[in-house]
Amino acid sequence: MSDPDHPKIASADHEILDVIRHRWSPRAFDAAGDVSDAELHRLFEAARWAPSSANEQPWRFVVASARRTPEAFAAMLDALNPKNQAWAKHAAALVLTAVRLTFERNGAPNTAAWYDAGQAVGFLSLQATADGLATRQMVGFDPERVRTASGMPTLFEPTVVIAIGRVGDPERLEVETHRNAELQPRQRRPIREFVFWGTWDGDLDKTLTS
Numbered sequence: 248m249s250d251p252d253h254p255k256i257a258s259a260d261h262e263i264l265d266v267i268r269h270r271w272s273p274r275a276f277d278a279a280g281d282v283s284d285a286e287l288h289r290l291f292e293a294a295r296w297a298p299s300s301a302n303e304q305p306w307r308f309v310v311a312s313a314r315r316t317p318e319a320f321a322a323m324l325d326a327l328n329p330k331n332q333a334w335a336k337h338a339a340a341l342v343l344t345a346v347r348l349t350f351e352r353n354g355a356p357n358t359a360a361w362y363d364a365g366q367a368v369g370f371l372s373l374q375a376t377a378d379g380l381a382t383r384q385m386v387g388f389d390p391e392r393v394r395t396a397s398g399m400p401t402l403f404e405p406t407v408v409i410a411i412g413r414v415g416d417p418e419r420l421e422v423e424t425h426r427n428a429e430l431q432p433r434q435r436r437p438i439r440e441f442v443f444w445g446t447w448d449g450d451l452d453k454t455l456t457s
Contacts, residue, residue, distance in 0.1 A: 254432045261438075270376040271433060272383040273414050274425045278337040280413030281314060286378055287340070290411070293374035297367040300359035303350055306367040306406075309343040309397040319396070326392035327408065331385050333421045338383075338410035343393055344368055345403040364406055371409070381414045 255271040291308060299305065311319040323341040324332055335341060346364040350357050357363075368384065375382045384407045393405050417429035444451045 254430060257433050257435075266373050266377050270372060271381075273381050273417075273429060274334040274383060275415040275417045275420050275429055276334065276337040276339070276381065276410065276412040277415035280339060280415070282312075282339040282380060282411055282413075286380060287411075289378060290371045290374050290380075294367040294371040297363070297370045299363035299366070300357065301350065303347075303357060303360070303363065304367075305347040305357055305360040306364040307345045307347070307403060309345070309399070311341045311343070311396075313339055322396035323393065323408065326388050326396055327385065328387040328389075330422060330425075331387045334425060335383075335385070335408075335410045337412070337415060337419075339412035340410075342409040342411060343397050343399075344406040344409060345397075345399055346406050347403050349402065361406070368407065368409065375411065379413070381412055383410045384408070385410065 255269075255273075257268040257271075259268055287310065294306065294308070295304075297304075297306075310316075311323040313320045320341060323343060324336055327335055344364060344367075346360050348357055348360045349355060372382050372384075386407055388405070388408050390405045393399070393408065399405065417426050420426045420429065439450065439452050442451045443449045
């Protein structure tokens with residue numbers, strides 16, 4: 248069972264790292280909570296060391312800080328859909344993730360590019376959790392508007408916008424469903440529903456306990 252005092256700390260079926268159990272995606276951000284340059288550098292240093300096909304590192308990040316680059320932040324915020332704007336406006340930074348779909352060395356298609364960018368964002372998210380920061384990833388945005396807002400080159404594709412900041416008070420969220428979601432325990436499929444032994448119908452649990 249989840250801890251009723253901390254419903255977003257995952258109740259894992261097997262022992263895992265605390266940073267994984269504690270990572271979640273809030274919408275409630277503290278509008279007064281800034282993120283320092285040193286903290287941002289640690290996040291992108293973590294992303295830097297994610298694995299990638301042929302060490303291509305096809306990800307790029309464009310950071311729009313509410314306090315340091317307010318015009319860029321406003322432009323990025325304006326590219327989000329209205330429901331995301333309602334809460335993301337309180338984040339300390341909005342980070343656009345972009346991915347290059349061809350290899351720099353020869354222009355050939357990089358079929359692993361999306362996957363690799365996802366790993367970089369995963370590393371970033373865990374580092375943020377370890378540092379006491381909150382992140383929430385969004386695909387609810389206008390791709391062409393984020394291209395314009397960020398000056399993204401045509402070789403790259405927008406992937407997600409990540410809100411980064413410090414957790415705020417859920418009661419300040421404007422949308423009722425968002426407020427309710429902040430207080431609900433996290434749910435995941437049990438392992439037996441997505442891990443199979445040998446073949447697609449192989450029961451991992453039965454194999455490991457037999």
